[in-house]
Every structure is written in C-alpha cells, then in structure tokens.
Amino acid sequence: MDEIKAQVTWAMSELDLDVLCLSVQALVAKGCDSTEIVELLQQGLLEVGNRFAQGEYFLADLIVSGMMFKSALSLITPEAPPVGAAGAAGSAEVAEAANTRGRVLIGVMAGDIHDIGKDIIVQVLRTESFDVLDLGVDVPVEAFVQAALNYTPDIIALSGVMGGAALEMKLVVEALTEAGIHPATPILVGGSCVSELILENIGDVNYAKGPVEAVKFCVSVMESK
Ligand code: B12
Incomplete structure (x- = not known):
C-alpha cells in the first residue's frame, strides 16, 4: 500500500491525472482512510506550489492541479446534498x-x-x-x-x-x-x-x-x- 500512497503524491505533483485517479481508486479499494488520502493529495499540491514559486510551473499548471485535486476528491467522498x-x-x-x-x-x-x-x-x-x-x-x-x-x-x-x-x-x-x-x-x-x-x-x-x-x-x- 505504501507504494500506491507515494504514487498519489507523485502523480499530483507531476500533474499526471491518469496515474492519480488509478492510484486513488486503488487506495479506496484497499480501504485506506479518506483523511489520509486527502493528506497525500495535499502533499502533492504543496510540491506544485513550490514548483510554481520557483518558476518551474506556471499558472496553467496551478489550474490543472486544482482540477485534478477536485477529481481525486470526488473519487473518495460521495456528493453531499446541497x-x-x-x-x-x-x-x-x-x-x-x-x-x-x-x-x-x-x-x-x-x-x-x-x-x-x-x-x-x-x-x-x-x-x-x-x-x-x-x-x-x-x-x-x-x-x-x-x-x-x-x-x-x-x-x-x-x-x-x-x-x-x-x-x-x-x-x-x-x-x-x-x-x-x-x-x-x-x-x-x-x-x-x-x-x-x-x-x-x-x-x-x-x-x-x-x-x-x-x-x-x-x-x-x-x-x-
Ligand atoms: C491550486 C492552487 C491554485 C488554484 C486554485 C484552484 C481552486 N479551485 O482552489 C488557482 C489556479 C485558481 C490558483 C490561483 C492563484 N494562486 Co494559487 N495555489 C494553488 C496551490 C497549488 C494549492 C492550494 C490548495 O488548494 N491547497 C490544498 C488545500 C486542501 O489546502 P488549504 O487551502 O490550506 O486547506 C486546508 C487547511 O488550510 C484548512 N482550511 C482551509 N480553509 C479553511 C477554513 C476553515 C474555517 C478551517 C477551519 C480550515 C480551513 O483545511 C484544508 C484541508 O486540510 C497553492 C500551493 C500551496 N502550497 O498551497 C498555490 C498558492 C496558494 N497560490 C498562490 C498564488 C500566488 C496564486 C495566484 C496569485 C497566481 C497568479 N499569478 O495568478 C492566483 C491567485 C488567485 C486569487 N486571487 O486567489 C500562492 C499564494 C502565495 C500567498 N500566500 O499569497 C501559492 C502558495 C503558491 C506559491 N507557492 O506561490 N492557485
């Protein structure tokens, strides 16, 4: 399971949506706690922010990272009633x-x-x-x-x-x-x-x-x- 967890943070920071969704789904299937998955995603976003601050990533990358985070979140939490x-x-x-x-x-x-x-x-x-x-x-x-x-x-x-x-x-x-x-x-x-x-x-x-x-x-x- 540790390898998949590392993959979640990696995929988030590398902006690889396919790997991110597959690894999040794999963690959910293995019964990993949703709070822990959110923390892994946050670690990835932190890296995205660092790369943005260093000029390695651009605004478009920030936008993509935000969309990816929301996609990943929808895989682990059911839609809440409004x-x-x-x-x-x-x-x-x-x-x-x-x-x-x-x-x-x-x-x-x-x-x-x-x-x-x-x-x-x-x-x-x-x-x-x-x-x-x-x-x-x-x-x-x-x-x-x-x-x-x-x-x-x-x-x-x-x-x-x-x-x-x-x-x-x-x-x-x-x-x-x-x-x-x-x-x-x-x-x-x-x-x-x-x-x-x-x-x-x-x-x-x-x-x-x-x-x-x-x-x-x-x-x-x-x-x-
Ligand atoms: C994704 C992202 C974006 C996306 C946001 C998409 C979205 N729908 O939210 C977009 C592309 C829109 C964006 C835009 C910009 N961004 Co931005 N962004 C990020 C990034 C990578 C992740 C932020 C995030 O969602 N983190 C994950 C969430 C889960 O964490 P969180 O917000 O901290 O929330 C947690 C806790 O804080 C807490 N919490 C949050 N709210 C509340 C409320 C309550 C009541 C409680 C109790 C708790 C709580 O609970 C949450 C879960 O644990 C950060 C990098 C980083 N290190 O954070 C930069 C970052 C925040 N962005 C930054 C910048 C500079 C910008 C832009 C100015 C870029 C630009 N040149 O246009 C614009 C600003 C637009 C604006 N006016 O707001 C800087 C901010 C610097 C600063 N401190 O002022 C950062 C830090 C990047 C960097 N290192 O330079 N960004």
Whole structure:
C-alpha cells in the first residue's frame, strides 16, 4: 500500500491525472482512510506550489492541479446534498426538518479564489450533519453580514489562502461585531493564510487547522448551547 500512497503524491505533483485517479481508486479499494488520502493529495499540491514559486510551473499548471485535486476528491467522498441551499432562503424550519446538528456559514475572503480547502471543510461538516451555507469564493465583507442576518448561523467560518486574506478576515470580524452578530455568534478561521502570529491580529476568533478540528469546534459550540 505504501507504494500506491507515494504514487498519489507523485502523480499530483507531476500533474499526471491518469496515474492519480488509478492510484486513488486503488487506495479506496484497499480501504485506506479518506483523511489520509486527502493528506497525500495535499502533499502533492504543496510540491506544485513550490514548483510554481520557483518558476518551474506556471499558472496553467496551478489550474490543472486544482482540477485534478477536485477529481481525486470526488473519487473518495460521495456528493453531499446541497443542504445549505435550503438555509439560503432563511428557512429555519427546513434546517430543523433536516434534523441538522447546527448551522454553519462559510466563505472565502475577498480577493481569494482558492476553494479546495474550504470545499473539504464544507463536505466534512455536511457529512457530520451540519447545515452549511456556502457563500463561495471572493466574498465581500458586506455579503458575510447580510448572509449572517438572513441565515442566522450558529457558527461563522472564514477561509483564506492568499497572504491578504488575513486582513480581510479582520475586516469581516469587525463588520460582524458592528452589526451585533459577533461575539454572540462565534467565528472560526482557517486556511494557510492564518499563522499563530496573524491569528492574534484578526480579533476574537477561533482557529482550526483542518476538517477534524473544525468539526470538533462546531460540535463543542452546539454542545455548549
Ligand atoms: C491550486 C492552487 C491554485 C488554484 C486554485 C484552484 C481552486 N479551485 O482552489 C488557482 C489556479 C485558481 C490558483 C490561483 C492563484 N494562486 Co494559487 N495555489 C494553488 C496551490 C497549488 C494549492 C492550494 C490548495 O488548494 N491547497 C490544498 C488545500 C486542501 O489546502 P488549504 O487551502 O490550506 O486547506 C486546508 C487547511 O488550510 C484548512 N482550511 C482551509 N480553509 C479553511 C477554513 C476553515 C474555517 C478551517 C477551519 C480550515 C480551513 O483545511 C484544508 C484541508 O486540510 C497553492 C500551493 C500551496 N502550497 O498551497 C498555490 C498558492 C496558494 N497560490 C498562490 C498564488 C500566488 C496564486 C495566484 C496569485 C497566481 C497568479 N499569478 O495568478 C492566483 C491567485 C488567485 C486569487 N486571487 O486567489 C500562492 C499564494 C502565495 C500567498 N500566500 O499569497 C501559492 C502558495 C503558491 C506559491 N507557492 O506561490 N492557485
């Protein structure tokens, strides 16, 4: 199995879609944990990012790597029902009828279109029976406030990858505070734009490294209600 695992990371970094799909399918067939497969894919993407930074790969390669990651992900996780779309209408009844554990509003910061990490968080939260309203990428500050007023989430989750995303997070936190939504509604931040140092400057927020920690946080918020 170790050889196939290495092949997943290799295929991702070499942008070889055929080998990637075959090796991911082989790992799934062998019962490999999906979290581990995602980590292998992420290691491959890290290498793609390094090669891009060194000028060895170009923007087109980044685009291909993103598409490949999503293809690979679809092989390991079943398509989640768009529960959040119901919440978008502001219908608390629909969320209750669906017997959800809680409502999470999520989006990627303005100026940032990286959504692979955010999509993983969304998928895992939905699998764990949370109702998630996904605002997508490049979300303006005001859109978070409006959506929070309409959807009345239990948790607001912010995702960012680009360097500037951390500043946008700070602006969203300030706007949500001014609108009286935060701190009553806790904010969870994540994504590679967040470091320990930066976290302090974003404001009164919680941080989770990945999907497992994100679920733990959301569960603890609901349990404390
Ligand atoms: C794929 C990719 C793209 C794709 C994105 C496709 C897509 N649909 O997302 C495309 C081609 C669009 C792209 C574009 C660009 N990219 Co790009 N991209 C990448 C790459 C290779 C992978 C990113 C990724 O998806 N990682 C995998 C995911 C799973 O990891 P993740 O996002 O960190 O998410 C995990 C955790 O952080 C966490 N998480 C994420 N969100 C949240 C939210 C919450 C609430 C929580 C709790 C946790 C959490 O959970 C996730 C799962 O574990 C990175 C390289 C790298 N090292 O990251 C560069 C990288 C991010 N890109 C970079 C750059 C420079 C660009 C461009 C500016 C290139 C250009 N010249 O145009 C544009 C920017 C466009 C924009 N305005 O956003 C730089 C960013 C530098 C910086 N820090 O500012 C990087 C680091 C590459 C590099 N080394 O130079 N990119």
